[in-house]
Amino acid sequence: xxxxxxxxxxxxxxxxxxxxxxxxxxxxxxxxxxxxxxxxxxxxxxxxxxxxxxxxxxxxxxxxxxxxxxxxxxxxxxxxxxxxxxxxxxxxxxxxxxxxxxxxxxxxxxxxxxxxxxxxxxxxxxxxxxxxxxxxxxxxxxxxxxxxxxxxxxxxxxxxxxxxxxxxxxxxxxxxxxxxxxxxxxxxxxxxxxxxxxxxxxxxxxxxxxxxxxxxxxxxxxxxxxxxxxxxxxxxxxxxx
Numbered sequence: 684x685x686x687x688x689x690x691x692x693x694x695x696x697x698x699x700x701x702x703x704x705x706x707x708x709x710x711x712x713x714x715x716x717x718x719x720x721x722x723x724x725x726x727x728x729x730x731x732x733x734x735x736x737x738x739x740x741x742x743x744x745x746x747x748x749x750x751x752x753x754x755x756x757x758x759x760x761x762x763x764x765x766x767x768x769x770x771x772x773x774x775x776x777x778x779x780x781x782x783x784x785x786x787x788x789x790x791x792x793x794x795x796x797x798x799x800x801x802x803x804x805x806x807x808x809x810x811x812x813x814x815x816x817x818x819x820x821x822x823x824x825x826x827x828x829x830x831x832x833x834x835x836x837x838x839x840x841x842x843x844x845x846x847x848x849x850x851x852x853x854x855x856x857x858x859x860x861x862x863x864x865x866x867x868x869x870x871x872x873x874x875x876x877x878x879x880x881x882x883x884x885x886x887x888x889x890x891x892x893x894x895x896x897x898x899x900x901x902x903x904x905x906x907x908x909x910x911x912x913x914x915x916x917x918x919x920x921x922x923x924x
Contacts, residue, residue, distance in 0.1 A: 751791060767801040
């Protein structure tokens with residue numbers, strides 16, 4: 684910063700782990716006009732992670748991982764799934780759950796929803812012969828599959844507003860105003876989800892799970908908008924209108 688010139692910098696951003704957050708605070712203290720900003724995409728990702736830790740989703744996530752793992756390790760299963768997927772005109776395959784991509788649980792869950800029909804067809808036609816030693820042996824039971832499909836649908840829909848906002852805000856053209864706008868969209872989408880929760884096509888989540896999700900999302904919103912320098916999001920949103 685000294686080499687380039689202090690006055691050419693107006694803001695600093697990073698994730699909110701201990702060291703990086705401290706570094707932002709030190710710079711902001713040394714350079715009074717610097718605005719210290721959290722990494723918004725990292726915050727959205729952490730929000731999704733916190734929702735994924737809700738016990739209600741534990742069984743769905745465990746079974747999601749077991750299916751992804753099975754097709755990743757079995758070249759025979761992967762080959763047959765790819766062939767049937769192409770025949771059914773399903774463009775994209777399964778996405779592994781990883782630690783290096785934002786909202787990885789959402790993208791993995793979405794990919795499995797997309798490929799679930801050919802997977803079930805491979806099992807029902809006995810192309811895939813599942814024994815009790817196989818991690819996805821439970822997929823031989825229709826009730827278990829039905830419950831999993833419903834749980835996967837709930838998980839993916841709950842994470843979708845965060846994933847969409849994160850995708851947009853990863854753009855190099857995203858502004859502080861966009862951050863506020865997309866977070867408003869996230870909050871409004873969740874509010875609509877909760878209002879329609881008990882409808883026939885709603886999420887149909889238990890009330891305690893709805894309360895947990897609401898607390899997690901509100902806490903992240905508060906972290907983003909409360910504190911020194913955080914008014915920049917509202918200010919730029921107002922000035923852009």
